[in-house]
Amino acid sequence: MIHITPFAFSPFQINTYVLHDDTKECIIVDPGCLEVREEQRLEAFITQNGLKPVKIVNTHLHLDHVFGSAWVADRWNLEIWAHEGDEFMLPHTVDHALSYGIRMNSNPPAVNHRLNEGDEVTFGNSHLKVLHVPGHSPGSVVLYDPEGQRLLAGDVLFRDSIGRTDLPGGSFDLLKQGITGKLFTLPDEAIVYPGHGPETTIGWEKKHNPYL
Numbered sequence: 630m631i632h633i634t635p636f637a638f639s640p641f642q643i644n645t646y647v648l649h650d651d652t653k654e655c656i657i658v659d660p661g662c663l664e665v666r667e668e669q670r671l672e673a674f675i676t677q678n679g680l681k682p683v684k685i686v687n688t689h690l691h692l693d694h695v696f697g698s699a700w701v702a703d704r705w706n707l708e709i710w711a712h713e714g715d716e717f718m719l720p721h722t723v724d725h726a727l728s729y730g731i732r733m734n735s736n737p738p739a740v741n742h743r744l745n746e747g748d749e750v751t752f753g754n755s756h757l758k759v760l761h762v763p764g765h766s767p768g769s770v771v772l773y774d775p776e777g778q779r780l781l782a783g784d785v786l787f788r789d790s791i792g793r794t795d796l797p798g799g800s801f802d803l804l805k806q807g808i809t810g811k812l813f814t815l816p817d818e819a820i821v822y823p824g825h826g827p828e829t830t831i832g833w834e835k836k837h838n839p840y841l
Contacts, residue, residue, distance in 0.1 A: 631755050631774050633781075633822060636671060639663040640731070641693035644824055646781060647674065652753030655680040657707075658772070658781055659688055659824060660697035663731070668700055682707055683752050686744075688783025688824060689769040690715035690737075691796070692722050692729075698737040708741035710750060712761060714768030714798070716740055744770055757781075760811050764804020765792030771812065778819040780831070786812060786821055788829035791840045808841060 636645045643661035655675065662668045675682060682705040687694055690711055701707060718725075722736045744750070746761040750772060757772040765784045769792070772781040784792035786808055794801040817832030834841065 631757075631777055631779070633779065634674065635822065636662075636667075636674075638667045639693055639696055640729075642825055643693040643696070644822065644826075645671070645697070646822060647671070647680070648752070648755070648757075648781075649678070649680050650753040650755045653678075653680050654683050654753035656684045656686050656750065656752045657682055657701055658686045659694040659783065660685060660701040661693055661695075662697035662700065668697065668704075671697070671701070672704065684750070685709045686750055686772065687711035687715075687740075688771065688781065688785075689766045690718045690740075691766060691784070692718075692725050694783070694824065695719070695722060695737040696726075696733070699735060702738050709738060710742045710744050711740045712745070712768030712770050713740070713743045714763065715766050716768070718766075718797075760807075762804070762807035762811055763798075764794055764800045764802075764807055766796065767798040773815065773819075778816050780812065780815065780819055780821050782812070782821050782823050784824040786829075786834060786838075787823045787826050788821075788833070789838055790826075791838070792824075805841060813841075 634647045638661040646658040649655035748759040750757040819831045
């Protein structure tokens with residue numbers, strides 16, 4: 630069984646997730662820790678639970694989802710998995726952060742492994758299915774746990790909302806098509822863990838999401 634623990638980091642309140650199973654191996658999804666105290670919270674959880682980080686996985690590469698990538702990669706000697714469609718953003722992260730009044734020491738590390746539709750992210754005895762759902766960004770992916778019927782949706786789908794589509798590479802039509810064509814084929818009971826805000830379910834969003 631996969632255990633999912635969220636942390637809300639940075640002024641953007643990005644949901645960083647630590648996923649682990651009974652082997653104690655874990656992955657860190659969308660490391661958004663920006664301040665030392667946030668790094669300490671993440672490290673304390675991993676240490677206190679005896680976890681062994683093995684991968685960084687990004688649902689996409691917008692700045693708030695990569696604030697902590699360099700620190701996490703260095704702290705646990707990890708490589709990064711993400712979709713190549715968003716790699717163009719990485720060299721501009723420091724400048725983009727400055728436009729929000731946020732100072733970063735350097736741009737995030739390069740992607741080491743590229744995720745594509747149908748791939749699996751593995752750790753311990755667990756696996757997550759990768760679905761490519763562009764529209765919020767060209768390289769947005771979601772991670773689905775078929776056994777537990779749980780979905781890490783990044784900024785693709787929120788409770789009663791969807792990801793913004795007015796940033797470079799965004800497309801409302803592509804995003805809506807991906808959500809209805811891929812995510813809405815999942816069980817209604819599937820729990821959605823979004824990149825920001827509270828959890829929801831596929832069934833709730835089918836009935837109540839005003840954008841869909």
